[in-house]
Each structure stands twice: as C-alpha cells, then as structure tokens.
Amino acid sequence: MTGIAIIGRGAMGATHARALASLGRAEQIKYVVARTAGGVAEAAPGASVISDFEVVLNDPxxxxxxxxxxxxxxxELAVQALRAGKNVLLEKPIALTMDDGRAICDEAQRSGKVFMVAQVVRFFDGYRQLADDVAAGKLGRLVSARATRLSSKPDWADWLRDFAEAGGMLVDFGIHDFDQMNLLLGDPVEVSATGPSLTGARNATGPVETTITYRDGGIGQVLSYADLPSGAPFRSSVEVVGTGGFAQYEYAAESPVSPAVSRYSLSAVARDSRVSLAAEDPYARQLEYFLDCVAREAEPSFCPTPSALVALEVALAATTSLELGAPVRLDSDSASDPAAADA
Structure with a gap:
C-alpha cells in the first residue's frame, strides 16, 4: 500500500488531504509535516502530525x-525527497527562480522517480475540453487567446504576501494562466506586462495585464487581479480565437447568493455547442492521475515538468517587464508540451 506524507499543514495541504480522502485514500496519509508537531490535522485525522521531515525521508x-x-x-524539500527515493507531487509554481526549477528538474531525472508539478487548472473540465478541441484541430490554427483570473486578497496564508516566499502575484497566481497560454499557443518568445511598478508589485494584487508573443505568431493576453472585495467568488475564464472558430470557458465558484458556474462553448465551422459542466473536484482528479502514474511508474505526460519551467519563465519575465516598463525577450528555447488527454 502506498504510504503518503503531506508536507504543509496550511490551506493547500488540507486541500490535498481532502482530495485524497475523496478518493478513499485517507488511511494512506501516514504523516502531515508541520512547523509544530502534535494535534490532529483536520483533513487527515489518522495521520501523525510531525515537525521533522527527516522522519518522512527515512520511512520506507x-x-x-x-x-x-x-x-x-x-x-530544498523536493530535492531531499527525490534523493530519498520518494515520488513527489510539488505544488505550483515549481520554484521562485529558473536555477532552482532546473535543479529540481535535474534531480527528478536522476532519481528515476515520478515527479509532477501540480498545475491543477489542467484538470478543470472546461480547460481540458478546450485543450482537447484545439489539439483536435476544431478551431483551426490558433491566433489569439485571453485568460482572466479574479480573486479576493489571498488572506489565508501570510507567506503569500511575502515577495521573498511567494514571488508576487504573477508567479503565484498568474502562473496558472501563463501555463494555459503556453499549452494552447506553443513557444513563448516575448513578454510584456503593464500594471503597478515592481515596487508596488511586490505587495500588489493587480490588476496586471500580461501580453505574450509566441514563436508561431499567436498572441496570449492574461488579466490577473487578486483584490476583489472580501467574500466575492473566485472567477476565471479563457477565450481562444482560431482560423476555424472561437471557444470560451468560464468558471465561477459558488457564493452565498449564486451557484457555481462552469460553462464551455465552441463556435466553429459546422459546429456550435454550449454546455454547462457538472460540479467537479480538479484536485481529486489531479491526485488520482498522479497516483496512477506512480502505480504504473509512468512519466506524467499530462503535466510535463518542462512546461512548469516555461510557465515560471513567463511569470518571471512578466515581473521583470513591470520593473523595466518594457518587453522582455525569453532566453531559453521553450520545450514542446506533450500533454495528452490521458488523465
């Protein structure tokens, strides 16, 4: 039986624990590693709450x-876990710097273990349907895509407001949409962001408009804003235009006054469809996929590590663009993203 350790007792650690429980795997969570040992982790009541990561590393x-x-x-944590022979699911973003991200990637390759960055947006039904339709050629050649991500202030964790720990809104929050733009449009070559100055951006929550130019001529635009009034429901959307049509996905979380919304529409040559998607738990789907890869000792091709590095590269370039007030060319060649609909 697979033994699982969750590192972190905050909101995301609890989210992963609840997702595992929904898959019937709660009893497999052996440890929750937190700053302070003892007590019970609410979403993993059977786990031992410890503060010593070495216990996890040394437990066969x-x-x-x-x-x-x-x-x-x-x-530090990912490299230690991989060297100890553990399979690792790492919350996004992969790291704060490209050097750190490459070091993790290199260690994962050396270890031979299953490693995946948790880009959960890839597991939302609407985003998956859009990617599938684009890959199937239903929209022809894509020429433009636009994504929007709106949230109230991230007050569930103090560290998210610390630039040195989270990298700012574009790295922690906008990276979801940068990953989607790359997935849909290919290799990014230039990034330009407008919004507050970098000094302001270190603590700012937007709005920031980022424009990404792609090698094949496509244009991606991302609006990131994390300063909605307290209690306002989270919202995200993506729209794409191709030579053969148009598609859109819209998501809104449930609120006290409105139900959750998850809508996808496609308008293309000889096709026109609109569908409301059922409620889902993309975190559970993500954990299910990762654990299946572990069981099969298979590379997680739906979330390849190079794509996480390129998403980080775009996020860092957008942050630099705010500082310089000018576009930023990307230095590295972006790797192709072989994500397949095998999740």
Missing part, C-alpha cells in the same frame, strides 16, 4: 510525498 513505508509549502522551500 512512505513512497509518495506531496509538498504544499511556501514556494521558497520547494527546491
């Missing part, structure tokens, strides 16, 4: 580690 019964800690800790 634990073969899966889910890292849900501040981004600034990712390199």
């Amino acid at each position: 019964e634990v073969d899966v580690v889910s890292i849900c800690t501040p981004t600034g800790t990712h390199r």
